[in-house]
Amino acid sequence: MKKLIKWCAAALLVAVAAMAVTYRAVNRVPSADMPQIDRVYAIFEEGGCLSCHSADPKVPFYAKLPVAGKVIMKDIDSGYRAFDMTKFMEALKTGGEINAVDLAKVEKVVLDNRMPMAKYYLVHWGSQLTAEKREIVLDWVKNERAAMYNDGLVGDRAAEPVRPIDAKLEYDEAKAALGFALFHDTRLSVDNTVSCASCHALETAGVDNHRYSHGVDDQLGGVNAPTVYNAVYNFVQFWDGRAMTLADQAAGPPLNPIEMASPSFDDIIAKLEKDRKFAKAFKAVYPDGLTQANLTDAIEQFERTLVTPDSRFDNWLRGDDEAITAEELEGYELFKKYDCATCHVGPNLGGLTYELMGLRRHYFAERGLELTVEDNGRFKETQEERDRHRFKVPGLRNVEHTWPYYHDGTRETLEEAVYDMGLYQVDVEMTDAEVAKVVAFLKTLTGKYNGEYITSDNDREHIDAETDHEH
Ligand code: HEC
Numbered sequence: 047m048k049k050l051i052k053w054c055a056a057a058l059l060v061a062v063a064a065m066a067v068t069y070r071a072v073n074r075v076p077s078a079d080m081p082q083i084d085r086v087y088a089i090f091e092e093g094g095c096l097s098c099h100s101a102d103p104k105v106p107f108y109a110k111l112p113v114a115g116k117v118i119m120k121d122i123d124s125g126y127r128a129f130d131m132t133k134f135m136e137a138l139k140t141g142g143e144i145n146a147v148d149l150a151k152v153e154k155v156v157l158d159n160r161m162p163m164a165k166y167y168l169v170h171w172g173s174q175l176t177a178e179k180r181e182i183v184l185d186w187v188k189n190e191r192a193a194m195y196n197d198g199l200v201g202d203r204a205a206e207p208v209r210p211i212d213a214k215l216e217y218d219e220a221k222a223a224l225g226f227a228l229f230h231d232t233r234l235s236v237d238n239t240v241s242c243a244s245c246h247a248l249e250t251a252g253v254d255n256h257r258y259s260h261g262v263d264d265q266l267g268g269v270n271a272p273t274v275y276n277a278v279y280n281f282v283q284f285w286d287g288r289a290m291t292l293a294d295q296a297a298g299p300p301l302n303p304i305e306m307a308s309p310s311f312d313d314i315i316a317k318l319e320k321d322r323k324f325a326k327a328f329k330a331v332y333p334d335g336l337t338q339a340n341l342t343d344a345i346e347q348f349e350r351t352l353v354t355p356d357s358r359f360d361n362w363l364r365g366d367d368e369a370i371t372a373e374e375l376e377g378y379e380l381f382k383k384y385d386c387a388t389c390h391v392g393p394n395l396g397g398l399t400y401e402l403m404g405l406r407r408h409y410f411a412e413r414g415l416e417l418t419v420e421d422n423g424r425f426k427e428t429q430e431e432r433d434r435h436r437f438k439v440p441g442l443r444n445v446e447h448t449w450p451y452y453h454d455g456t457r458e459t460l461e462e463a464v465y466d467m468g469l470y471q472v473d474v475e476m477t478d479a480e481v482a483k484v485v486a487f488l489k490t491l492t493g494k495y496n497g498e499y500i501t502s503d504n505d506r507e508h509i510d511a512e513t514d515h516e517h
């Protein structure tokens with residue numbers, strides 16, 4: 047008996063040793079002779095990432111088994127729901143453009159050592175991201191990010207996922223001046239009462255601070271108005287991304303029946319033609335005169351000026367250690383720790399992808415309001431089930447002044463908006479102290495337009511009481 051136990055123990059030892067050796071042999075680090083990007087591709091390919099993060103997963107044979115199969119299919123479903131990695135892998139392979147959000151997400155799971163999960167790599171030998179592999183990936187991320195932006199950051203801060211705003215984007219001054227006039231021109235509306243600035247006043251952070259905007263005849267829209275400041279950084283416009291450019295976007299509100307309700311652009315143009323002085327000034331800049339394309343181009347040129355550089359946080363990014371306080375810096379560290387800086391990245395801290403609202407917890411089920419058409423988000427445009435409740439991520443510049451928050455305008459304070467982001471997007475219940483720090487950080491993102499800090503002179507209590515609560 048004793049002998050048998052000894053024998054078994056010895057056999058077990060040998061087996062474990064053999065496993066360890068095989069495991070090492072299987073979990074090879076891609077050769078250092080390969081270009082860095084190819085090594086990263088090989089690591090993720092070996093890591094099985096696409097098995098769970100694509101529309102067309104490679105389902106292993108044992109996924110057909112009753113118990114194991116259920117677990118696997120669930121991981122594949124929620125993996126793809128959380129992150130589609132196809133474009134990222136394609137870009138690695140072809141040297142194409144990498145999305146800054148994808149880069150930040152991949153960086154974060156590698157930093158936290160979250161992917162692939164143990165239950166996967168224990169079965170798929172070789173897929174684990176060992177310390178050595180993680181170092182290769184993280185090195186590459188740093189280089190990739192530095193190359194992605196041409197914003198002059200140097201040293202450690204060149205690797206930050208949040209980027210400063212360029213002082214000036216290129217635009218045509220004469221056209222922008224016309225665009226400024228049009229932006230403030232109520233003749234774009236059917237009864238000459240509403241201009242773009244009615245809902246996006248430059249003095250009130252480019253928003254109206256209402257839950258829903260008020261159009262002609264005081265009609266109410268069904269979604270919260272985002273700011274026009276820094277909209278130029280968005281990859282598409284509107285919560286659902288239905289306009290590809292600012293000019294496309296500008297063609298929407300004038301004809302929108304509840305916003306400006308003009309019957310047609312011809313109608314608007316006829317009104318503007320009657321204004322001899324304006325028509326002449328316009329023709330001087332656009333030789334073919336007043337057309338829809340020219341009007342919306344002028345507005346786009348003006349909106350290219352609506353950037354807000356020189357925030358305190360940007361000064362910190364550019365190397366001024368004194369620009370923000372220790373508490374604000376802690377807020378930024380929490381913002382990164384809790385994954386906020388995976389969706390909210392780049393110069394506008396957002397505007398680069400569509401993301402699911404309620405990634406980790408059922409936002410809409412818990413909201414206590416009926417679902418609206420607008421709640422469908424990107425789905426409205428594509429009719430693809432995966433896009434339901436996905437929204438273009440809002441930018442967070444000047445966010446202290448752009449209340450109320452979310453597409454449905456349901457969060458009145460920044461504290462609520464931040465706490466609930468933790469809950470619904472990240473599955474973390476932040477303490478009051480943590481929320482306060484993140485909010486303090488967010489307030490350092492307030493920048494300047496024409497040399498003056500963005501503010502809002504809207505009186506919060508007055509507006510809330512006056513208009514929004516009846517709805
Ligand atoms: C067995 C399936 C599976 C594999 C393999 C896998 N993932 Fe995931 N991944 C998931 C699931 C499930 C989630 C959602 C986690 C959650 O909601 O808690 C996820 C989430 C993510 C996210 C989104 C951030 C987050 O935490 O929600 C990223 C980024 C990610 N994975 C990257 C990777 C990378 C990179 C690899 C390869 C190294 C990988 N994954 C391999 C299943 C997988």
Ligand code: HEC
Pocket residue numbers: 229234240241242243244245246259260261262267269270271272273274277280282283284285286292295296297299300304305306345
């Ligand atoms: C009645 C109020 C109202 C008027 C007038 C109005 N907007 Fe808006 N604006 C909104 C609302 C509400 C949204 C969000 C709509 C959506 O996403 O479906 C929006 C969205 C936008 C966006 C997209 C921002 C982003 O982050 O996606 C831009 C840019 C914009 N408006 C510019 C303009 C311009 C230019 C005009 C004038 C031609 C104008 N708006 C007129 C209320 C208004």
Ligand code: HEC
Pocket residue numbers: 381384385386387388389390401402403405437438439440441442445448450451452453454463464467468471472484
């Ligand atoms: C998975 C992507 C994702 C993550 C992670 C995420 N957000 Fe968001 N964030 C969004 C989306 C999408 C919205 C818009 C939601 C809506 O309108 O219903 C949003 C909205 C916001 C808003 C409101 C902005 C406005 O103008 O309405 C704030 C503030 C915000 N997020 C902060 C944070 C903070 C702080 C964290 C970390 C705790 C975080 N977010 C994590 C995607 C994300």
